[in-house]
Amino acid sequence: MDIEAKVTGYLQQHFGVDAAALRPDATLEELDLDSLALLELLVIVEEETGVPVTDELAGMNTGATLGEAVAQIEKAVAGAAPAGEPTAAGEPGAAPAGEGGAAPGAASGVPAAVPAPGPAVAAGDESGAAAAADVRR
């Protein structure tokens, strides 16, 4: 998977960043990404790859350059399961908490089949809170 192409694609299509601004030495902040946007980016990567990058890269901040961010995401994805592919994609309920597997951008509407509730979802996920800590209120 070409992480750099994926990430720059998301930045343009999802976040509206100008292609011309996408230099490796530009910081995420300079690309108008705040901590909420950074976390959203990691969520998208996690959905796409099935690798729990929102936990692993919780320390990343918007002072990182685009080049550094891409390198860290590549490293996290490469260091995950050898296949590096979504595990249990399309198998609702099969993926353990925190291991992704949802189809990104699945159409909104009635969930086709709502599975039995998975493991408890509310407790102890502080990574998102940490990454979004500087988001106002």
Added chain:
Amino acid sequence: MRAASRGEPVAVTGLGLITPAGVGVEAGWRTLCDGVSTASEDPVLQGTPVPFSCRVPDIDAAEAVGRKLTWRTDSFIHFAVAAAREAVADAGLDPRDACRWEADRVGVVMGVGATSQENHPREYAKLLRGQHTTLSPTIVPRSVPNMAAGEIAADLDARGANLCTSTACASGATAIGVARQLIASGACDTVIAGGSESARNSVFTALPFWRMGVLSGRAHDPAGASRPFDADRDGFVLGEGAGVMVLERLGAARARRARIHAVLAGFGATADAFHPVAPHPEGDGARRALLAALADAGLEAGDIGHVNAHATATRRNDLVEGRVLREVFPHFPPVTATKSVIGHALGAAGAIEAVCSVLALARGCVPPTANLDRQDPEIDLDIVQKTPCERRLEAVASCSFGFGGQNAALVFRTP
């Protein structure tokens, strides 16, 4: 006419409108004057018992307000920001003009009825699968009602009082009334006020209305489904959109030679204190809201030349409202039901209809009510139908009645 009961009059100097009738005031007004319903099949609601709605024409929201806003916000915020920009431009104001835009004195009050849930089906399905780490961090800021006002403030650099009113289907009218109070109290010099909502854009927000039995079931005939005051009405059709106006003191507006669309002369707010969702059988709260707005405006009922009715097309609302309007306005002013063309935009409806009322007043033209094929014999009103009713107007009223028994009425007059 007597002068306003107290304080300096508040002028309407800018209008913005994003509705199923069109993007922008002029496009919307043309469609409203055609008097044909905009309801049609809705892909979001496909496969449900109510697979139709009134949708804002497919505009590229990212282009209208920018991808940097749209990735993290739901439609009601896109509509709110787009309509606010139009209203501020229409008022001849420019937030970048530091000499004339006194940001600290500019407030925003937006009426929004409920939490938007466009992405909730997808995101909450993740929770039910236990995939909580892939939950989007945008769920809160994209969906909670107050963000309509917050995002307008950030977009237009409006740093004064900023709040959201939530009085169900009266939210937008309440917002405009409260905005006037902020100016009267001296808290603000200018307020961007209106309402915004998109409940049709998710089964999570649309189907609960169906389950309550308040939506029209005419899936075989979407264009004929919204039929306020008609004998064959069977409920409302969900709509969406935003209506926004710029309010400021009349003297200040004149001093800067602004175009003055109208004076916001009166506001009445009441509660039925009766039932969570049914109107009071005699329309007690509705009547008192209208009388309070008239008293606030220092006008007599006979001064009102046109009424924009709440007219949802539920059996009960229209019957009760018809009796109230007949009693409060015995001189048969022309009445129109905007929801016949654009459906019911819930929290936005009162603001959209306020904008339409101002346009009717300023242009001397009342748009017709669609689908009024056979007026309910128990509703004794002069309802405009087929073609617009052109006449000189001095003052108009708009009324909105929400679940919770929350009522708001606005009176506008010529400057």
